[in-house]
Amino acid sequence: xxERLIELRDIKKSYGxxxxxxxxxxxxxxGEVVGLLGDNGAGKSTLIKILAGAVRPSHGQxxxxxxxxxxxxxxxxxxAGIETVFQDRALAVQQTIVRNIFMGREITTAMGFLxxxxxxxxxxxxxxxxxxxSKVFSPDSIVGQLSGGERQGVAIARAIYNKADLxxxxxxxxxxxxxxxxxxxxxxxxxxxxxxxxxxxxxNIHHVFDIAERFIVLDRGRVALEITKDEAKSAxxxxxxxxxxxxxxxxxxxxxxxxxxxxxxxxAQA
Amino acid sequence: xxxLSQPHNASIKPSPWRKFLLGNRASLGTLAVFVVMMxxxxxxxxxxxxxxxxxxxxxxxxxxxLFLVVPLVFIVTVGEIDLSFPxxxxxxxxxxxxxxxxxxxxxxxxxxxxxxxxGLGFGVGxxxxxxxxxxxxxxxxxxxxxxxxxxxxxxxxxxxLLGLNDTLAYKLFSSSVGGFPIxxxxxxxxxxxxxxxxxxxxxxxxxxxVGDNPDSAAQMGIDTKRVRVATFVFxxxxxxxxxxxxxxxxxxxxPSSGDAYLLPTLAAVFVGGTPTWxxxxxxxxxxxxxxxVSFIQTGIVAGGLSGFYVxxxxxxxxxxxxxxxxxxxxxxR
Numbered sequence: 001x002x003e004r005l006i007e008l009r010d011i012k013k014s015y016g017x018x019x020x021x022x023x024x025x026x027x028x029x030x031g032e033v034v035g036l037l038g039d040n041g042a043g044k045s046t047l048i049k050i051l052a053g054a055v056r057p058s059h060g061q062x063x064x065x066x067x068x069x070x071x072x073x074x075x076x077x078x079x080a081g082i083e084t085v086f087q088d089r090a091l092a093v094q095q096t097i098v099r100n101i102f103m104g105r106e107i108t109t110a111m112g113f114l115x116x117x118x119x120x121x122x123x124x125x126x127x128x129x130x131x132x133x134s135k136v137f138s139p140d141s142i143v144g145q146l147s148g149g150e151r152q153g154v155a156i157a158r159a160i161y162n163k164a165d166l167x168x169x170x171x172x173x174x175x176x177x178x179x180x181x182x183x184x185x186x187x188x189x190x191x192x193x194x195x196x197x198x199x200x201x202x203x204n205i206h207h208v209f210d211i212a213e214r215f216i217v218l219d220r221g222r223v224a225l226e227i228t229k230d231e232a233k234s235a236x237x238x239x240x241x242x243x244x245x246x247x248x249x250x251x252x253x254x255x256x257x258x259x260x261x262x263x264x265x266x267x268a269q270a
Numbered sequence: 271x272x273x274l275s276q277p278h279n280a281s282i283k284p285s286p287w288r289k290f291l292l293g294n295r296a297s298l299g300t301l302a303v304f305v306v307m308m309x310x311x312x313x314x315x316x317x318x319x320x321x322x323x324x325x326x327x328x329x330x331x332x333x334x335x336l337f338l339v340v341p342l343v344f345i346v347t348v349g350e351i352d353l354s355f356p357x358x359x360x361x362x363x364x365x366x367x368x369x370x371x372x373x374x375x376x377x378x379x380x381x382x383x384x385x386x387x388x389g390l391g392f393g394v395g396x397x398x399x400x401x402x403x404x405x406x407x408x409x410x411x412x413x414x415x416x417x418x419x420x421x422x423x424x425x426x427x428x429x430x431l432l433g434l435n436d437t438l439a440y441k442l443f444s445s446s447v448g449g450f451p452i453x454x455x456x457x458x459x460x461x462x463x464x465x466x467x468x469x470x471x472x473x474x475x476x477x478x479x480v481g482d483n484p485d486s487a488a489q490m491g492i493d494t495k496r497v498r499v500a501t502f503v504f505x506x507x508x509x510x511x512x513x514x515x516x517x518x519x520x521x522x523x524x525p526s527s528g529d530a531y532l533l534p535t536l537a538a539v540f541v542g543g544t545p546t547w548x549x550x551x552x553x554x555x556x557x558x559x560x561x562x563v564s565f566i567q568t569g570i571v572a573g574g575l576s577g578f579y580v581x582x583x584x585x586x587x588x589x590x591x592x593x594x595x596x597x598x599x600x601x602x603r
Contacts, residue, residue: 054489074491090489092482093602094549095475103479104490112472140289144602 003030004066005166005197006051006082011060013046020046021057022221028166033198035212037205037238039246042218044201048170051199052084053077078105081165085155085172093144098123100143101158126157130187149180156187166197173202185211205242209235219245231257296543297555299598303541303591304562311569318572326449328564333457334516335560338535339542340464341508343556344474344501345405346539349481349548352502354394354409355509355535357416359528362387362506363513364420367429367523376439376518384510390416391506395499413532420525429523444518453515460511461557468553477501482549482603537584538563541591545599562587 007027013020021043028034038044049055053074062072064080077084091100101123107115123139132153137146143154152172159167169188173181188211191198202208208215209229215238217225224245232238232254240253252258291298312319338355345352362383369379394412398405434440445452468474479487480494488494512531517523542559544551566587567580 052489074489078491084489086489090483090486092479092486092549094482095478099475099479103487104476104492106472106475108472113466114470114472114475116470142602144600 005030005032005064006080007063007066008047008051009061009063011047011050011057011062013043013050013055013057013059019221021050023060024218024221024223026216026223026226028197028199030165030197031195032214033192033200033212035208035215036199036201036218037208037215037242038218038224039242041220043221044218045170046221047218048084048086048168048199048201051077051082051168052086081163082168083159083164083166084168084170085152085159086170091143091151091154094142096140096142097127097137097146097154097157098139100154101126101139101161103158105161122161123157126161127153130156130160130190131183132157147180149176149183152176152180152184156184160191164196166199167191168199168201170201171203172200173204173207205239206235209238217242217245225254227254227257231261233257294552294554295598296550296595297552297558299594300541300543300552300555300558300562300591303587303594304558304565307562307565307569307587311565311573315573319569322449324568324572326451328561328568329451329454330519331516332561332564333451333453334512334519335531335535335538335564336457336461336557337508337512337515338531339538339556339560340461340553341501341505342535342539343542343544343551343553344464344468344477345505346544346546347468347481347548347551348477348498348501349484350398350405350498350501352394352405352409352505353532353536354390354412354416355505356528356530356532357413357420358387358390358394358506358509359513359516359531360420360525361390361416361513362510363517363523363527364424364429364525366514367431367517370431370434371429376434376437380439380514383514384507387506387508387510387513388503389506391503391509392499394506395502398502399495399498417529424525426525428525431517431521431523434518434521440518444515453519456515460508461553465553468551473497473500478549478551534563535560537588540595541588543591543595543599545595545601547601547603549603559591562591 005028007025009025011024012022024043024047036044036047046055050057053072053076056072061068063069069076069080092103095103098119102119107119107122109115120139127133127139130153132150134150137150143151146154156172172184172188176184185207188198188200192211198211200208200211209232212229214228215226215232216223217238225241237254237257244250244252308319318324338359342352342355365386366376366379366383369382370376394409397403397412398408443453443456468477476487476492476497479490479492480497484494487497509528513527516527538559539556540546540559541562542552542555542557544556563584566584570580570583571577
């Protein structure tokens with residue numbers, strides 16, 4: 001197992017009396033691809049926003065490379081090497097692609113003036129790296145002129161700038177056509193091969209199963225299951241488990257697997 | 271791929287000429303309005319508009335308008351509005367007048383006025399941004415409040431500064447060189463620096479990002495409140511400069527100084543092509559908007575119409591400009 005990149009301990013977030021996240025502990029190691037699953041309202045989005053620093057947790061600690069980081073904020077999150085591709089893509093649609101890629105971390109020369117040439121060539125390099133090029137747009141195109149998939153490309157190019165250690169992809173394929181979805185997955189694979197960690201949030205469990213090595217299932221603000229790909233064996237097992245949490249009438253389909261894991265751990269301890 | 275539906279003749283690198291046209295659509299539109307307006311004036315009164323005095327009388331007071339319009343473009347771009355700059359202008363100019371009256375070097379008075387202007391801008395911005403008030407209403411209130419603070423101690427009396435005439439500051443900032451008012455040069459320098467600040471500086475691009483999508487800007491680590499307050503501080507700076515120049519041009523400070531600039535300045539921003547919804551704007555267009563607004567009044571009277579026509583044509587130009595910009599600009603949000 002690699003170095004522990006980021007760890008959340010007992011994170012809670014309440015809105016009034018309602019806990020969106022009610023005590024979640026999880027970690028992502030270096031070079032690891034973790035799939036985060038859960039139904040609508042399970043707390044996935046809130047957890048992502050906490051990791052990105054956009055939402056302040058009401059309780060809990062955040063550790064980066066083993067050290068606790070106080071005063072967690074969007075800037076701290078980025079300094080820690082975390083980049084988030086938000087579900088709503090967080091783009092300023094009246095600005096150019098270049099301006100969106102460098103939003104909040106402009107490349108400047110003396111006295112804060114922009115290094116326009118360098119920004120443009122960096123943007124071109126990033127776009128080429130993820131195969132996000134076309135004859136019909138340039139780095140100077142206005143984002144509002146792009147299609148949904150192309151906008152996703154801008155958000156992803158922005159995320160890989162700065163050699164982020166952990167990239168959070170929040171439902172990156174929602175509302176995309178099949179070919180555009182395939183493009184996004186090709187990117188995820190290149191990022192995985194480059195050794196960066198990925199936290200992948202998705203509705204399509206088959207997709208998430210293909211990409212990730214370990215899965216965390218959230219249910220009503222808590223971790224309902226944490227399991228490796230080897231243990232889960234198949235996407236169908238994960239789907240059955242999620243149906244079980246939604247309608248907990250029958251037996252837990254993963255009971256045998258989890259019991260085996262527990263026995264294995266006890267054996268290891270003995 | 272959805273981009274297939276778009277025309278393929280558009281190349282990845284459009285010609286520089288085409289890029290310039292598209293990138294400066296709004297300000298070029300404003301320039302067109304100005305040219306058409308001047309042609310009409312010229313047609314009606316060629317004898318007046320072919321000679322220098324009419325331009326000189328506009329150029330005399332235009333700088334004051336430019337110092338106000340330019341920062342207001344930043345404020346509108348960031349998604350706010352400021353109606354308190356006339357009082358800030360009057361207040362800073364008052365500090366300048368008091369310093370000069372008390373025998374200080376005008377340069378010290380200028381520095382004091384600028385600091386006070388920026389401080390007032392910070393106060394107005396902080397009230398709007400940190401207390402989460404509507405800038406429309408809060409700055410309206412601040413305008414009355416600050417004007418009141420001028421009126422109470424001065425009891426409406428003006429300050430005359432005839433001694434300014436002999437000072438180096440006056441020669442440097444407000445004299446006439448070969449019949450050309452020197453303050454125009456300073457105002458142009460201010461406009462040019464601001465154009466670069468808006469288009470090529472971290473401050474300008476953050477102002478646009480925050481005005482375009484504040485949530486997105488915050489998620490990308492931009493301190494959106496700080497950026498918004500900074501635009502008000504910049505407005506305070508512009509208002510102070512406007513106040514200083516206006517006082518030097520007239521050798522007099524009036525307690526009502528600045529009041530007359532509220533509506534023409536607001537009009538100039540939007541006539542210039544900066545839209546109301548934030549995220550985009552044009553400093554060069556705003557400056558040309560100020561030129562247009564300044565010329566309407568002078569031009570109509572000089573063109574032989576009575577002063578009663580001024581308001582009608584003011585309104586006509588504003589409405590026609592807005593219609594033109596609406597047609598000329600694509601709105602993405």
